[in-house]
Amino acid sequence: MACKICAGEWPPKDHKIAELELTIAYLHDNQFFPGWTVLVLKRHATELFDLTREERSQLIEEVTEVSRTLAVVFDAVKINCELLGNQVPHLHWHVIPRLAGDPAPKEPVWRVLHEPKRLAQDTLQERLTLIQKQMKI
Numbered sequence: 001m002a003c004k005i006c007a008g009e010w011p012p013k014d015h016k017i018a019e020l021e022l023t024i025a026y027l028h029d030n031q032f033f034p035g036w037t038v039l040v041l042k043r044h045a046t047e048l049f050d051l052t053r054e055e056r057s058q059l060i061e062e063v064t065e066v067s068r069t070l071a072v073v074f075d076a077v078k079i080n081c082e083l084l085g086n087q088v089p090h091l092h093w094h095v096i097p098r099l100a101g102d103p104a105p106k107e108p109v110w111r112v113l114h115e116p117k118r119l120a121q122d123t124l125q126e127r128l129t130l131i132q133k134q135m136k137i
């Protein structure tokens with residue numbers, strides 16, 4: 001099966017935040033929830049049990065650092081971390097800051113009907129820089 005992450009089709013390259021040891025962080029192309037980030041594994045694997053213990057351990061460190069960064073930058077009330085893969089099986093985490101004023105704070109984002117919000121290029125660049133400045137790894 002063709003993999004859109006391995007093929008470089010998603011996430012959009014100009015949304016890249018940072019390259020970590022095992023993963024690359026991208027701002028999600030839909031910013032309806034400000035700061036929504038996707039953390040993709042550099043190599044193709046589809047389940048946590050496909051990774052070595054060391055990789056899993058490093059992966060959770062990277063998810064944690066991205067979470068901490070987004071919590072600081074966006075002053076989040078809660079961080080959601082989701083590993084699904086039903087549509088794109090290649091391992092990728094959604095790390096989503098949930099802010100004060102969230103339209104449905106008790107629901108996962110997938111259950112909140114909304115128009116996807118694309119950022120203008122200058123706003124995108126500003127947001128990427130803000131996050132990059134806070135990343136410690």
Ligand SMILES: [Zn+2]
Nearest residue numbers: 003006044090
């Ligand atoms: Zn892949």
